[in-house]
Amino acid sequence: MTEVRLNRLTKIYSGGKPAVDSITLDIPSGQFVSLLGPSGCGKTTTLKMLAGFEDVTSGEIAFDGEDVGRVPAEDRDIGMVFQNYALFPHMTVQQNLAFGLEMRKVSKAEIKRRVQATLEMVQLDHLADRYPAQLSGGQQQRVAIGRALTIEPRILLLDEPLANLDAKLREEMRVFIRDLQKRVGITTVYVTHDQAEAMTMSDLVVVMFDGHIAQAGAPREIYETPKTAKVAGFVGQVNLIEAPMDPATPGHAATPFGPVPVTAPGVGETVTLALRPEAIDIAPAGVPGTPATIERVQYSGAIVDYTLRFADGTAMEVKTIPRHPFATGDAVSLSVDLARFRQLEREY
């Protein structure tokens, strides 16, 4: 079990702006951490520095307090799972799993025992003598995870491991990886641009933009109390409301649903509020609430998405279970628990 600490970790490729810009992050032992962000945000570069495939420009990577930033990848004791699996095509499943142990000069009998244990762990004992090309994508993925784990590494790194699988298999593998990680109890860093993967699998989600950590926290914390509009938007749909201060109630911003308490900026300025589409209740006109008109209906079975427009012209998204058969043009009445509003930090 390894505790990982990144301290002002920076990567600058020759002559460019930093790919990773002074990030600091503590990963408690045994946690599953996702680095989430769009491509080019520095998440993969961070992972490569953790693995030792990229040199650290400045800053520190510490495993249990010991700086490993200059330790070459082959000595760092990390398990790495690649997006395209990177299984050795000329070796059988068994030989792939044994490779790391052979490098460690483990005895033949011990290798046999540990490979067998791994095969059982990833449920592939019946395919031990197959070559990677004879396996399905999901099976190859499990071999790749098994191969990374047989060496009993200090940390496990996964680089978009589910990107090449189809949707159904992807969901299965999410559960498989998460269960396995919990069982083994290994500190895990998972890189993805898929917010659903990050939210469902992680103990800690680290949202990255432009080489910076925008916000790090539990999935629920990231979703419910996003710090910025970018974070709010990346982890789900969101209504952003640019609200002026309410002259009648000091310390409150004026919204279509009434005054919302905010940390007041200067006089005459506005605040940005976030409101998740599922926080809004929609009822037929006549029920007390804020009147609006339905502009678009997107029905998808369990959920229906409405685009609504207020009398002042502003639009809002609402996501709800399909309780009423509203149609485009219907007048409706909206209500919301004012505590669901989040005041966002300004981004400069």
Added chain:
Amino acid sequence: MGRNVLNIYCLAVYTFLLAPIFVVVGASFNAGEFLTFPPQGLSLRWYFTFFENEVFLRAIGTSLWIAAVATFFSVIIGTMAAIHYVNFAGRYKEAVRVAALSPLLLPEILTAIALLFFLYDIGIGTTTMFGLLVGHVLMTLPFVFMNVSASLEAYDTDWSMAARSLGARPFTRFRRIMLPLIKPGMIGGALFSFVISFDIFTISLLLKSIGTATLPIQLFDYLKTNYTPEAAAVSTLSIVATITVVVIVEKVIGLKMHKF
């Protein structure tokens, strides 16, 4: 209809191109004194003549020896060049490729003359087989380079990275991962190299030392003064030898490479 015309056309072209080879093979079984086709009676007499002809036997020995040694060095140098070209050449990639393939692009006679001058200028000359070997390595290098580069282009660098994360040091990564995966390209290159070397004429003509005629040179010398079916017998045997090499390599090593 159009397809049939095309098929017949292809068949005609191939027949035209390959017929001379069958004529040579047929002529080698001639019982008569002259190189004629169809053969005047069937006999193996010219094969027996050949096996008693020490000059030809020595030439074949020389050719096989040079082909083997040249291939050995070609495979080593060509593989290293290909690895550099694919992984490390960076913005000089195109220049490296043109340089490696230049023996193919330049007329062989030009390369031969240049090498001849060069070898005498640096004092090595053609008294030993060294110059001849250099020429053969040079001419066969592009074939190894092309074959190995092709298999390296299909090589996923993540394989090396995966091996690295599992604790493999650079030489182990090369030996256990890259080498087995580019081996098909190296074997293909070696086969080409061997067959090409066996066939090189101009370079051998200019760079051979006294008494080290390769088979094509010896055959040429022979045909200048003789016109017996023995030449056809020698040609047939060298065709058979070439095919045998290809088949043996395919059987011994080739089967392994199709396993994945």
